[in-house]
Amino acid sequence: MGTPVATTRSTVSAEGLRLALFTDTYAPQVNGVARTLERLASVIVARGGSVRVFTAHDPESSAAGDVEQFPSRSFWAYPQLRLAWPRQRQVRAALAEYAPTIVHAATEFGVGLAGRRAARDLGIPFVSSYHTSFVAYAEHYGLGMLARPGWHFMRWFHNGGLRTYCPTQAIVNEVNARGFERTAVWSRGVDGARFSPTYRSASLRERLGATDDTLVLSYVGRLAAEKGLNVALDALALVEQARPGKVRFLVVGDGPYEQEVRARAPRGTLLTGKLHGTALSEAFASGDVFLFPSTTDTFGNVMLEAMASGVPVIGADVGPTREQLQTGGGWLAAPGDAAAFARAIIALIDDRSRVREAATRALAIAAAKTWDVVWDTLLDDYLRLHRPSLR
Numbered sequence: 430m431g432t433p434v435a436t437t438r439s440t441v442s443a444e445g446l447r448l449a450l451f452t453d454t455y456a457p458q459v460n461g462v463a464r465t466l467e468r469l470a471s472v473i474v475a476r477g478g479s480v481r482v483f484t485a486h487d488p489e490s491s492a493a494g495d496v497e498q499f500p501s502r503s504f505w506a507y508p509q510l511r512l513a514w515p516r517q518r519q520v521r522a523a524l525a526e527y528a529p530t531i532v533h534a535a536t537e538f539g540v541g542l543a544g545r546r547a548a549r550d551l552g553i554p555f556v557s558s559y560h561t562s563f564v565a566y567a568e569h570y571g572l573g574m575l576a577r578p579g580w581h582f583m584r585w586f587h588n589g590g591l592r593t594y595c596p597t598q599a600i601v602n603e604v605n606a607r608g609f610e611r612t613a614v615w616s617r618g619v620d621g622a623r624f625s626p627t628y629r630s631a632s633l634r635e636r637l638g639a640t641d642d643t644l645v646l647s648y649v650g651r652l653a654a655e656k657g658l659n660v661a662l663d664a665l666a667l668v669e670q671a672r673p674g675k676v677r678f679l680v681v682g683d684g685p686y687e688q689e690v691r692a693r694a695p696r697g698t699l700l701t702g703k704l705h706g707t708a709l710s711e712a713f714a715s716g717d718v719f720l721f722p723s724t725t726d727t728f729g730n731v732m733l734e735a736m737a738s739g740v741p742v743i744g745a746d747v748g749p750t751r752e753q754l755q756t757g758g759g760w761l762a763a764p765g766d767a768a769a770f771a772r773a774i775i776a777l778i779d780d781r782s783r784v785r786e787a788a789t790r791a792l793a794i795a796a797a798k799t800w801d802v803v804w805d806t807l808l809d810d811y812l813r814l815h816r817p818s819l820r
Contacts, residue, residue, distance in 0.1 A: 458487060681702075
């Protein structure tokens, strides 16, 4: 089990907290990690603390006063990911000038590695978070020989801190089995005002050609092979054979797998690219069932956003997804099994009452996942770790 992280107050103040956040991904990049970290920074400031973000330079953004960017370049295997290798002397000087009470590294390479070293050199309390299963990604891309050295490096990196935060208990169990120490669950919440059934859009469903007889399946996220999109596309092909014209597919996002999706998606598919604001809220709420075939995600924020929008989920039966859906917010299918996903979809086409019942359960699950509780838990632990008398 991870270390218990208890909250004793309903709203934990961040007064006196000076967080230095090191991450290779940050806004305006669009992914679950970047969005969560941006929200973390804003909450700490709103609660009376201070944050300085150290991250890789993104050519699409200009650094704000509280964000320091380091020169970066695109990662050859994944151009949307930018990596930076800042000079250690520069990082140490910037950290000494800011004088944080705690350093948090959210990525293990480049910027995160520099933050870890600088924090230890200066004697500043250091914590980390485990967001991305790079070892699972390596195995997915046929680089399984990197698994053993990958776990060795991850264990060394995270065990160098006072805490490693993981998004689910399933991930805590997984990394503990690999020798991680001092782990704790840092879960995720959902904004019920931003993601809600009230955003369901008749005009968007009309663009899809949806009728009372069709089931709108949706996907929101990066279009990348490791997200299991090949499984989704194979499943949809099987569904089209069994129930011709009964499904529509709404795809939101972009990435290196986009051309494959365009080439293989069934008729009636709409690819919107990246969406923001109200358009994103409408996309979430306008589907009937959300597809999440990924086996590499450590949480899957989009599942929670779909459930808050009144849309139940069909997900791969792996630990983190199972943990979110086990109370009835959707259905699980065997990982990597397109036929299993297809059977689940066909069952819902044939009995729409199951969709309505699961949507009600999904809303109830999401309603209990408030961000305030998540932040209270994390900030309480931050304060305990940077004030030795409270440990």
